[in-house]
Amino acid sequence: MSERKKVILSEAEMPTHWYNINADLPAAGVELPPPLHPGTGQPIGPNDLAPLFPMSLILQEVSAERYIEIPQPVQEVYRMWRPTPLVRAHEWERALETPARIYYKYEGVSPSGSHKPNTAVAQAYYNKEEGVTRLATETGAGQWGSALSFACQVFGLECKVYMVRVSYEQKPYRKVMMQTWGAEVVPSPSPDTNAGRQILAESPDSTGSLGIAISEAVEDAATRDDTKYSLGSVLNHVLLHQTVIGQEVIAGLEAFAEDWPDVLIGCTGGGSNFAGFAFPFLKENISGGRSARIVAVEPAAAPSLTRGVYTYDFGDTAQMTPLIKMHTLGHDFVPAPIHAGGLRYHGMSAQVSALQASGLIEAVSVQQRAIFEAALSFASAEGILPAPEPAHAIWGAMQEALACRESGESKVIVFNMCGHGHFDLAAYEQHLADNLEDFDYPEEAIRASLQKVPSV
Numbered sequence: 001m002s003e004r005k006k007v008i009l010s011e012a013e014m015p016t017h018w019y020n021i022n023a024d025l026p027a028a029g030v031e032l033p034p035p036l037h038p039g040t041g042q043p044i045g046p047n048d049l050a051p052l053f054p055m056s057l058i059l060q061e062v063s064a065e066r067y068i069e070i071p072q073p074v075q076e077v078y079r080m081w082r083p084t085p086l087v088r089a090h091e092w093e094r095a096l097e098t099p100a101r102i103y104y105k106y107e108g109v110s111p112s113g114s115h116k117p118n119t120a121v122a123q124a125y126y127n128k129e130e131g132v133t134r135l136a137t138e139t140g141a142g143q144w145g146s147a148l149s150f151a152c153q154v155f156g157l158e159c160k161v162y163m164v165r166v167s168y169e170q171k172p173y174r175k176v177m178m179q180t181w182g183a184e185v186v187p188s189p190s191p192d193t194n195a196g197r198q199i200l201a202e203s204p205d206s207t208g209s210l211g212i213a214i215s216e217a218v219e220d221a222a223t224r225d226d227t228k229y230s231l232g233s234v235l236n237h238v239l240l241h242q243t244v245i246g247q248e249v250i251a252g253l254e255a256f257a258e259d260w261p262d263v264l265i266g267c268t269g270g271g272s273n274f275a276g277f278a279f280p281f282l283k284e285n286i287s288g289g290r291s292a293r294i295v296a297v298e299p300a301a302a303p304s305l306t307r308g309v310y311t312y313d314f315g316d317t318a319q320m321t322p323l324i325k326m327h328t329l330g331h332d333f334v335p336a337p338i339h340a341g342g343l344r345y346h347g348m349s350a351q352v353s354a355l356q357a358s359g360l361i362e363a364v365s366v367q368q369r370a371i372f373e374a375a376l377s378f379a380s381a382e383g384i385l386p387a388p389e390p391a392h393a394i395w396g397a398m399q400e401a402l403a404c405r406e407s408g409e410s411k412v413i414v415f416n417m418c419g420h421g422h423f424d425l426a427a428y429e430q431h432l433a434d435n436l437e438d439f440d441y442p443e444e445a446i447r448a449s450l451q452k453v454p455s456v
């Protein structure tokens with residue numbers, strides 16, 4: 001019999017619970033410092049967050065329960081595309097002449113083309129349950145805005161999206177996709193908020209950043225009664241919702257009759273696809289059952305895990321969010337306009353940061369020309385055109401596979417292919433024309449912005 005190409009679990013095998021790593025952090029000796037109120041410096045309570053989030057999500061944010069049931073209506077929507085395929089990259093292995101066995105989890109089959117609907121659907125559902133009628137959010141590459149627009153459409157909510165200007169211009173069809181699902185989309189910085197107007201006054205040509213767009217969306221939600229804020233990454237509840245990915249990977253590898261991976265690789269912007277993919281495996285690392293190396297790959301233009309400082313900082317530019325202890329480049333650091341818009345963030349999730357600080361995960365950074373070369377190598381062999389973000393994970397997998405070629409080891413390498421690149425063809429066009437720029441490590445800019453990190 002020829003070798004199996006992919007595993008798609010049945011709908012009945014789809015996870016019914018999310019996995020909450022907070023339950024297992026104490027056993028790993030990992031401390032998760034609480035978010036602090038920016039005014040008082042004291043840990044924030046549920047009521048501080050109530051203007052922004054529905055209570056069910058606030059409670060998930062601080063929950064220590066190991067498994068949290070996925071509501072039936074959310075599971076029903078998940079079934080539109082879940083379970084997603086786990087694919088053996090035979091063709092790519094042959095192209096790389098590696099004895100490694102490479103697998104990828106493909107989240108690009110979702111309606112908006114990435115892992116983001118896993119949390120968007122859950123967030124829209126809980127907001128709807130608590131009587132919210134409108135959500136405001138930011139989007140970088142447009143993936144999160146698309147996912148939330150879709151989820152709001154499903155549950156009948158209005159949606160306003162502040163889209164980082166550089167992406168708004170690079171990806172006009174992402175905007176159309178969001179509008180098709182009924183959302184209102186504006187380029188950020190926008191004249192619609194105080195935060196946006198202030199930045200436009202200082203720098204009218206601002207390319208925008210996730211930090212700026214978050215400020216705008218938070219202000220929108222905080223100043224309207226009918227509106228709450230929705231975040232596509234970074235927060236504990238977002239990472240929680242993504243853990244359907246890793247749980248499916250574990251079941252999929254079993255169906256492939258693989259014992260356990262040697263190395264798991266994901267890209268990190270705010271940390272959600274990485275966490276959702278890796279945390280169910282990390283649970284085993286912590287319990288001492290089975291173990292795998294876990295590697296985060298980030299862009300050299302926004303190297304929070306590899307070059308940032310682990311300290312309390314704001315999640316946004318205008319200093320409106322709580323202070324979060326995380327790996328940060330400084331809240332007003334604006335990353336170079338790389339094509340992986342979803343990775344252009346100055347900070348990192350608190351959970352991923354704490355794990356990195358404790359040495360339970362590894363991190364590397366890479367320039368954008370290298371990731372597009374890896375993406376092309378992968379696409380030529382496996383057919384699927386990756387988004388620039390997972391191309392970072394592909395690059396990481398390729399380094400591991402090439403190391404196996406040297407050593408002769410047939411390691412099991414698994415990476416998260418968290419989205420397709422069908423809206424990133426302008427970037428591919430530049431790459432094919434040999435027109436892509438690398439951006440030097442922004443040492444000066446990082447040093448300057450780190451000086452503005454508050455001392456707590």
Ligand SMILES: *Cc1c(COP(=O)(O)O)cnc(C)c1O
Pocket residue numbers: 114115116143144232233234267268269270271272273274342343387389390418419420
């Ligand atoms: C948003 C996004 C990312 C970055 O966000 P994480 O929270 O780090 O996952 C990465 N890849 C894709 C395809 C995205 O849409």
